Amino acid sequence: MAKKKPTYKSALHENDGIKEPDSFSADSANAIKAKRQKQVSVKHLVSDIISGHITALSRAITLVESTNASHTKKANEIITKCLPYANNSIRIGITGVPGVGKSTFIEAFGSYLTKKGKKVAVLAVDPSSSLSRGSILGDKTRMEDLVKDENAFIRPSPSGDSLGGVARKTRETIILCEAAGFDTIIIETVGVGQSETAVHSMVDFFLLLKLAGAGDELQGIKRGIIEMADAIVINKADGDNIKAAKTAKVEFNRALHLYPQKDSSWSPKVSLCSALKQEGISEVWEMIESYIETSTSNNYFETNRNNQNKFWLLQTIEERLKSNFYNSTKIKAELQTQIDLVEAGKTTPFVAAEYLLSL
Amino acid sequence: MAKKKPTYKSALHENDGIKEPDSFSADSANAIKAKRQKQVSVKHLVSDIISGHITALSRAITLVESTNASHTKKANEIITKCLPYANNSIRIGITGVPGVGKSTFIEAFGSYLTKKGKKVAVLAVDPSSSLSRGSILGDKTRMEDLVKDENAFIRPSPSGDSLGGVARKTRETIILCEAAGFDTIIIETVGVGQSETAVHSMVDFFLLLKLAGAGDELQGIKRGIIEMADAIVINKADGDNIKAAKTAKVEFNRALHLYPQKDSSWSPKVSLCSALKQEGISEVWEMIESYIETSTSNNYFETNRNNQNKFWLLQTIEERLKSNFYNSTKIKAELQTQIDLVEAGKTTPFVAAEYLLSL
Known part of the structure; x- marks a missing residue:
């Protein structure tokens, strides 16, 4: 149906503007995106890092810093491959x-x-x-x-x-x-x-x-x-x-x-x-x-680095154990109550801990 | 059947001794034991402690120090009842x-x-x-x-x-x-x-x-x-x-x-x-x-005691989480291997920790 030309009651009016044409082809854009993603292959990045390319290094660090699970996975692969260097x-x-x-x-x-x-x-x-x-x-x-x-x-x-x-x-x-x-x-x-x-x-x-x-x-x-x-x-x-x-x-x-x-x-x-x-x-x-x-x-230099590695291994485990515990729904609901009971002298820290661990 | 009297081939022999009689009645012993156990009722102990009886205090501390589960249970009851005092x-x-x-x-x-x-x-x-x-x-x-x-x-x-x-x-x-x-x-x-x-x-x-x-x-x-x-x-x-x-x-x-x-x-x-x-x-x-x-x-005195209580509550939980983890059979079997891999530069502490936590 042909659009009816509007009639204006006043001389003060604006004509509809013309829609701006797409400045790029969506197909080309997708092709570029796909190419970019392809470029960041683990192998490629690792060899670029080892050759000292700063762009590759920055890109890998961005993956390390990302909270996206697939980035983390890729980052872990890159780091493992970089370890010997x-x-x-x-x-x-x-x-x-x-x-x-x-x-x-x-x-x-x-x-x-x-x-x-x-x-x-x-x-x-x-x-x-x-x-x-x-x-x-x-x-x-x-x-x-x-x-x-x-x-x-x-x-x-x-x-x-x-x-x-x-x-x-x-x-x-x-x-x-x-x-x-x-x-x-x-x-x-x-x-x-x-x-x-x-x-x-x-x-x-x-x-x-x-x-x-x-x-x-x-x-x-x-x-x-x-x-x-x-x-x-x-x-x-x-x-x-x-x-x-x-x-x-x-x-x-x-x-x-x-x-x-x-x-x-x-x-x-x-x-x-x-x-x-x-x-x-x-x-x-x-x-x-x-x-x-x-x-x-x-030999302290090397011993210390080994100890630091071991420290970070255990530290990571322990932090995760704690966050899993404290972030569980049951504990979130009960922890403050138990703390209050302890503060009020109604229970001991140890009895309260046993109760929370039994949930 | 009557026991045959032994004949001895040598003059050097000893006669069998006579069995020593029981020096106490087993029934009486059990009665004493039962009475003793009865004496250590939680209520009785608590009121004795509050009255300042040293024997009751020592006895309660022995329960606290015991590794026997029923003692620990009793100790927890006593402590909870003593808390207000x-x-x-x-x-x-x-x-x-x-x-x-x-x-x-x-x-x-x-x-x-x-x-x-x-x-x-x-x-x-x-x-x-x-x-x-x-x-x-x-x-x-x-x-x-x-x-x-x-x-x-x-x-x-x-x-x-x-x-x-x-x-x-x-x-x-x-x-x-x-x-x-x-x-x-x-x-x-x-x-x-x-x-x-x-x-x-x-x-x-x-x-x-x-x-x-x-x-x-x-x-x-x-x-x-x-x-x-x-x-x-x-x-x-x-x-x-x-x-x-x-x-x-x-x-x-x-x-x-x-x-x-x-x-x-x-x-x-x-x-x-x-x-x-x-x-x-x-x-x-x-x-x-x-x-x-x-x-x-x-007010630091009281705040500090409250913080200490909270510290011991969290501390007890965290120690237990760790000991449960590290004492599990799977972790005992794998932890050292992962530490060795980290030391050899074959994996990172974080990847190793993730692996252990996934077991």
């Missing part, structure tokens, strides 16, 4: 409170290393990054030089609702970066929850970045952090800060001596640097080289 | 390496408290006590006065093959002692494995006993111990030791200042004492009284 690196964890200058330090340290011929991957573990407060390394502009450096690879923290998930993704990304030829892996973290502990258990060397002055050396050190540190580097040791930085060095050295010797036989060191002025950077690297020498000669 | 105490954890003088300190401290009209129960957590090396508090003769003091109750560490089991029994014993009117519960532990952490999570106040001199203040401090301590008491601060003890006090005060403020808002203190000469004992108690004042006024 991984492990030849030094993994360095860097932590410090916001404002301590982590980005500036990593920029200076990373650039120093690439100039020495190293290939540097910079990753991060920040379980809070999925929240609005933004992720570390998210703002790559704070690492201007490093981001343009072809021997550096920077990847922000994967997002995730649990530290376990974020940590798992980062650990798998380490394997991929190593297979791609990166020989120095830097993992940045901030002191959020247990994230330092997680990073500590995936690196060879753990570096705590500190500021001197304003009583900072006496405050804000999260419990256990000093004990994990293989080095405390006092940043911004420049200008008017130098005296305070030197005092802080003495304080930290004293504090470190209160701890028993580490399993690695390594005595943690304190050093000063100014990341901004690129001073004290080579000293940090020399310290790490000396650590590698000590820990490989007494 | 528990909780009115100060629970003090005391740790220190062997040789630091824990027994002498507890003897002096406990006697000081009973003289002030307190009722003092001394318990212990020592998961190693089931091994041949002997248990702490096992040798009660080291607390000569306290053991004879009718306002003191000393019970050695329960035995057990896991720290979790030992800790559970001690926590339940605390409830029984409190219901029996003990207002000061002292829990002794040595630095074995995670036992200090376990004790820390069942007490209100955690005291680290140390020795001065011989560089002891710089050595042998287990990771995390200083962070848990509400007080460091330097023992044997007498005679030639006084100067070294004072130096140690300065060192520890400095070390304590490196840690962030505790949730309790309590600043850990360092004090000197000589348990042998009974010097500095009242100062320790004054410190604990001051802690109680601080922590009750800001």
